[in-house]
Amino acid sequence: MMDEAELRRLSAGHILCGLAVVVSLGVPPFLFEDFSLLGSHLTWLCVCSACVITVNVLLLLTLKPNPSTKRSSFTHKVNKLYRTCLYFFVSCLLFHGIIVLYGAPLVESVGETFLFAVLLSSFTTSRCLCILGPNFHAWIRVFSKDGAMSVWDHSLQITTFCSIVGAWLGAFPIPLDWDRPWQVWPISCSLGATFGYVAGLLLAPFWIYWNRKRLTYKSR
Amino acid sequence: MKVGPAALSCCCLLVQVLGLALFLRGFFPVPVRSQSRKSSMSEVPAEPRAGTASNWTRPPAALFQRAVVLLIDALRQDFVFGAKGREHMPYITQLMERGATLSFIAKATAPTVTMPRIKALMTGSIPGFIDIVMNLNSHELVEDNLMWQAKQTGKRVVFYGDDTWIKLFPKHFVESDGTTSFFVSDFTEVDDNVTRHLDDVLKRNDWDVLVLHYLGLDHIGHLTGPHSHLIGPKLYEMDLVLKKIHSALISKDEEASLPSLIVVCGDHGMSEAGSHGGSSDEEVQTPLILISSPFQNKAGTLKEPEMIQQTDLAPTLAVGLGLPIPIGSLGMLLPAAVQHKSMREQLRFFHLNGYQLSNLLRENLKAYEKDDGVEQFKKAEKLHANWIKLYLEGNTSEVLTNLGRKLLRQYLEALQKLSSSLSKQVAEYDIYSMTVGAIVTLEMFFLLLLGIPSALSSQSQFDVPLASPVCSLFFYMTCLVLAAVHVIVCTSAENHCFFCSLSWMMAMGILGFIAALLCILLSVLATIIAKHKPSNEKTNSSMSAWSELDLLLLVGTLGHVFSMGASSFIEEEHQTWYFLVNTLCLVLSQDMCRKYFLVRKRDKMTLPDAARGAQEDVYISDLYDARKMELREERLSILERFIKDNEKWIALMSPGVILLCCRLLRPINQTGIQWVHRSDFGHWLTSSDHKAELSFLVGICLVMIFILIQGKCSLVSKAALLFGLLGVYCYRAAVGHVLYPWQQNTKEITKGITEARFVYIFVLGILISGVKDLLKAHVMRTDSTARIVGLWEVYSGLILLAALLFRPHNLVVLVFCLLIQIILTMFVWKALKYDAAQITIMHYWFGQAFFFFQGNSNTISTVDVSAGFVGLENYMELPAVLLTAFVTYSGPFLWAVHLLCYLSGETNKTPTAVAHGCYCYAILRCLPVTVYILLVTGLRYHLFIWSVFSPKLLYEVLHLVVSAGVCLMFTVVDKNQVASSDV
Numbered sequence A: 001m002m003d004e005a006e007l008r009r010l011s012a013g014h015i016l017c018g019l020a021v022v023v024s025l026g027v028p029p030f031l032f033e034d035f036s037l038l039g040s041h042l043t044w045l046c047v048c049s050a051c052v053i054t055v056n057v058l059l060l061l062t063l064k065p066n067p068s069t070k071r072s073s074f075t076h077k078v079n080k081l082y083r084t085c086l087y088f089f090v091s092c093l094l095f096h097g098i099i100v101l102y103g104a105p106l107v108e109s110v111g112e113t114f115l116f117a118v119l120l121s122s123f124t125t126s127r128c129l130c131i132l133g134p135n136f137h138a139w140i141r142v143f144s145k146d147g148a149m150s151v152w153d154h155s156l157q158i159t160t161f162c163s164i165v166g167a168w169l170g171a172f173p174i175p176l177d178w179d180r181p182w183q184v185w186p187i188s189c190s191l192g193a194t195f196g197y198v199a200g201l202l203l204a205p206f207w208i209y210w211n212r213k214r215l216t217y218k219s220r
Numbered sequence B: 001m002k003v004g005p006a007a008l009s010c011c012c013l014l015v016q017v018l019g020l021a022l023f024l025r026g027f028f029p030v031p032v033r034s035q036s037r038k039s040s041m042s043e044v045p046a047e048p049r050a051g052t053a054s055n056w057t058r059p060p061a062a063l064f065q066r067a068v069v070l071l072i073d074a075l076r077q078d079f080v081f082g083a084k085g086r087e088h089m090p091y092i093t094q095l096m097e098r099g100a101t102l103s104f105i106a107k108a109t110a111p112t113v114t115m116p117r118i119k120a121l122m123t124g125s126i127p128g129f130i131d132i133v134m135n136l137n138s139h140e141l142v143e144d145n146l147m148w149q150a151k152q153t154g155k156r157v158v159f160y161g162d163d164t165w166i167k168l169f170p171k172h173f174v175e176s177d178g179t180t181s182f183f184v185s186d187f188t189e190v191d192d193n194v195t196r197h198l199d200d201v202l203k204r205n206d207w208d209v210l211v212l213h214y215l216g217l218d219h220i221g222h223l224t225g226p227h228s229h230l231i232g233p234k235l236y237e238m239d240l241v242l243k244k245i246h247s248a249l250i251s252k253d254e255e256a257s258l259p260s261l262i263v264v265c266g267d268h269g270m271s272e273a274g275s276h277g278g279s280s281d282e283e284v285q286t287p288l289i290l291i292s293s294p295f296q297n298k299a300g301t302l303k304e305p306e307m308i309q310q311t312d313l314a315p316t317l318a319v320g321l322g323l324p325i326p327i328g329s330l331g332m333l334l335p336a337a338v339q340h341k342s343m344r345e346q347l348r349f350f351h352l353n354g355y356q357l358s359n360l361l362r363e364n365l366k367a368y369e370k371d372d373g374v375e376q377f378k379k380a381e382k383l384h385a386n387w388i389k390l391y392l393e394g395n396t397s398e399v400l401t402n403l404g405r406k407l408l409r410q411y412l413e414a415l416q417k418l419s420s421s422l423s424k425q426v427a428e429y430d431i432y433s434m435t436v437g438a439i440v441t442l443e444m445f446f447l448l449l450l451g452i453p454s455a456l457s458s459q460s461q462f463d464v465p466l467a468s469p470v471c472s473l474f475f476y477m478t479c480l481v482l483a484a485v486h487v488i489v490c491t492s493a494e495n496h497c498f499f500c501s502l503s504w505m506m507a508m509g510i511l512g513f514i515a516a517l518l519c520i521l522l523s524v525l526a527t528i529i530a531k532h533k534p535s536n537e538k539t540n541s542s543m544s545a546w547s548e549l550d551l552l553l554l555v556g557t558l559g560h561v562f563s564m565g566a567s568s569f570i571e572e573e574h575q576t577w578y579f580l581v582n583t584l585c586l587v588l589s590q591d592m593c594r595k596y597f598l599v600r601k602r603d604k605m606t607l608p609d610a611a612r613g614a615q616e617d618v619y620i621s622d623l624y625d626a627r628k629m630e631l632r633e634e635r636l637s638i639l640e641r642f643i644k645d646n647e648k649w650i651a652l653m654s655p656g657v658i659l660l661c662c663r664l665l666r667p668i669n670q671t672g673i674q675w676v677h678r679s680d681f682g683h684w685l686t687s688s689d690h691k692a693e694l695s696f697l698v699g700i701c702l703v704m705i706f707i708l709i710q711g712k713c714s715l716v717s718k719a720a721l722l723f724g725l726l727g728v729y730c731y732r733a734a735v736g737h738v739l740y741p742w743q744q745n746t747k748e749i750t751k752g753i754t755e756a757r758f759v760y761i762f763v764l765g766i767l768i769s770g771v772k773d774l775l776k777a778h779v780m781r782t783d784s785t786a787r788i789v790g791l792w793e794v795y796s797g798l799i800l801l802a803a804l805l806f807r808p809h810n811l812v813v814l815v816f817c818l819l820i821q822i823i824l825t826m827f828v829w830k831a832l833k834y835d836a837a838q839i840t841i842m843h844y845w846f847g848q849a850f851f852f853f854q855g856n857s858n859t860i861s862t863v864d865v866s867a868g869f870v871g872l873e874n875y876m877e878l879p880a881v882l883l884t885a886f887v888t889y890s891g892p893f894l895w896a897v898h899l900l901c902y903l904s905g906e907t908n909k910t911p912t913a914v915a916h917g918c919y920c921y922a923i924l925r926c927l928p929v930t931v932y933i934l935l936v937t938g939l940r941y942h943l944f945i946w947s948v949f950s951p952k953l954l955y956e957v958l959h960l961v962v963s964a965g966v967c968l969m970f971t972v973v974d975k976n977q978v979a980s981s982d983v
């Protein structure tokens, strides 16, 4: 059955995530001199990733979307944390690799490419890590066709899909000969990913609400 | 009438090719030209006369003793007239201020590329788009031009600079030194190469015309753009060169009877990005400065330079040097350049120019007499005769001068009108032919589209209701209407229209065909609607069953088609395909993960998370252990056993490997426009310093090719293949691409004709043996292995041909192509069961990507014409065209043939696979062409129509022709297959 309370908690979480992006746009101008989204894009990439990851961790601590077994030892927790960090780093490398395979230059502008990979990871992997934990099998389940088992799974599916499609679509303006500042690598892609992410965050609760009759989750 | 999908798609493509031919005929009007003829001194008309004979019947003498043409590549208008010019070109600025010069802004026409621009400067004509394509092979300029005329009249021409000139005008120069513009990164040496001759040649007196073409500025532009700090010093260097020439000529002027002339000009401009080729103002506007002492008396303040056409230089130079005006010239004499001469001479020059223009117009326009310019010219000619009569009678009053001035104005007006109506001739579309061609194409496309449901069904038959047009009133009505439209259009049109000039029977046949097709389309549509009404819900539910792959294939195909509306996406089309192929690989790897990690997902849904993972692993390993046991029983080679043992991991890795291959292929050939000047691996390899590396690579590639394709061939063709590949290496060594390993010092380079013919023999042998096997399969009817072997042999024969014809570094591309094909068939399609349609689309995408991987682009310049000369003593039209087409389209073609091999190998599973594949292939090719001709028709007044859209149109149409050939092969094999499966 559909859990209304769960959905409400989900929406609150999404709003917070969205706010993280807004904060990353609004706060840096007060901290750094002559900060602009296009001019100092690398700074923004760092700030935005950091904000999004922070909010995700906060959400994990407060909302507890995936209540796990309570009695876990300290070493277990440390182990889990270690694996989480490792997974995140691996996902950054993986995204970097995929971006390079898509044609990003291998040697020049490595920093830009890697920070873009970090941004994508913080939009997708960090959320997965917070909600599902470093559990590879759970990931595969969630990201396979009709494998979602809770509103959180659905929200993950939607936001991840939207971010990646956003980044994908963001690559299209690059070959156009308009000579605009936002066509510079990787600005259009990272903006596309951000738009996709925010759109996914906004879309997910509504989509789940509209389809609530169709989505019957098995009891956990 | 029932037809198979393969036959239907083949017919549709063939008819579409005809429709497109008609469209192209309308789209590319035959340019203004009189190719073969050249004007000669004896044809120069005498002065017009009335009554008394004029004593000026001989061609006028030259105005200048000698001329220097200083052509600075990519010299933009503001580099001289703007702030940059004032800062960095002090000498020329000073000259312009003193009034010793005439300065103009000359407008070039697209394509703003060096070679057509040189032609425009020297012939005065606008090279039509089709001209550039047609002259791709013949390097020498055959049209009437200044260099030829100069040589003919015994002028001695000296040339230093870009070697394009030497290609265009071989043996025209008494002395020349060409520099190649191959290495764009070099911008000092190319110019030093020119300047070092300067001191010597300026000292001497044994030349009449000196042409200097400096390339450095263009290279700087390409590398760093028009605002780079390198531009200033380069402009200053050019200024110094001009100063040197000018001071040398001034000292010569004192001895000579006639003054000398310096022409400073650019061939094209430079865009803000630093490149050229398009038609933005920065690329089109070039400075033109004439420097000579007679101009000095017309001093004045520095005023805005006048806007003229680049083509105006040719008649001006011709008159200046006392040569006949080139016969195809559209330009008009610059009045300022002859102003210092007497009125009688000036009138004579303009009369010559007008005479030449009106002659040219007569050859190109039917309603020539009615033309406004011609009428005015005739009038002016009469007045001119009267003026001469008065003049010869000794009348020297003020009246005569005023009359002369008025006459001059009249001549100028007539020239302007003549010139403009001539240039209009170039740019007129034949809309009616275009429309008819487009309608035929569209109807074929819709027929294919409407055939999808029945053609791709399991029985795969399409019912063409041939009877419907014959007995319907609608057909006859449409015929009548079309005939009426035809008559109205053809009688009212003033300009000549190709479709109207067809014979009456032929035109009516085509119109009847169009009407019949329309009826067929409507009746097919009606049956489809009637069939599908009750089952509307079914289609809805089937939509949600689409996988990500289907979605990607649909979105990618449509997205590519619509991206062609933007010129940048056409220029950078390779990016689209690389992007799509990459995404395809990622989706494939996702499907692969799903297959291997989520076995029997449904059963496990109820289990809790943690338990599931463990159990899945157990399950999967059980499954594979069992399979391994099974396989051990069989006797396999070590490699095959290794593959079988690790099937899961190899399959999981294979999309990644393909991705990696694609990424490695990218930097081998940089194509497109924006990033084309990035250094690429191909140029590095082909430069003469890296011959050893290239030889090694070519050797490795040839061995790899043999290993990758020998597996499925018969023993005889294996041997033939081996010899053929050896022959390829020998050929490369003979032409000097690579070294023999046993022979360090290079011997003399030959054309490699024997070696190439040696390879051709083996290619033919393999192809014939393949066809023989196919025929055997057809006759025996049961032998399906013979057919597979036959097809594979045809395929390997084509690979061998490609290995011979490709540029040496592109052998790497060929190897990667084979490697990806093998990975796809062995691992990906074995593991993931896709249907024929999906596999066809994926093959098509890879084929498109390989079209660009091998270095092609959507500009004409990347066509590798040299392939047409391999193994031929001299230029022969048909083989050269076929070989060039094969090399250009070898990427898509080889992938299509591979698809055929794969699909007909799968025959035991689905007998309709080949037919379905063929149908999908036809639609995939048909869709972009059809949409593109509509787009091009809509964009025909776009700024980039000649530079971007037209070359793409030619590429698309040629690709369709190639695809029609592919579909023919599919149809033949399919027939064969159906026949044998019947038994």
Ligand SMILES: [Zn+2]
Pocket: B073, B074, B113, B114, B218, B267, B268
């Ligand atoms: Zn040029």
Ligand SMILES: [Zn+2]
Pocket: B074, B218, B219, B222, B276
């Ligand atoms: Zn250039």
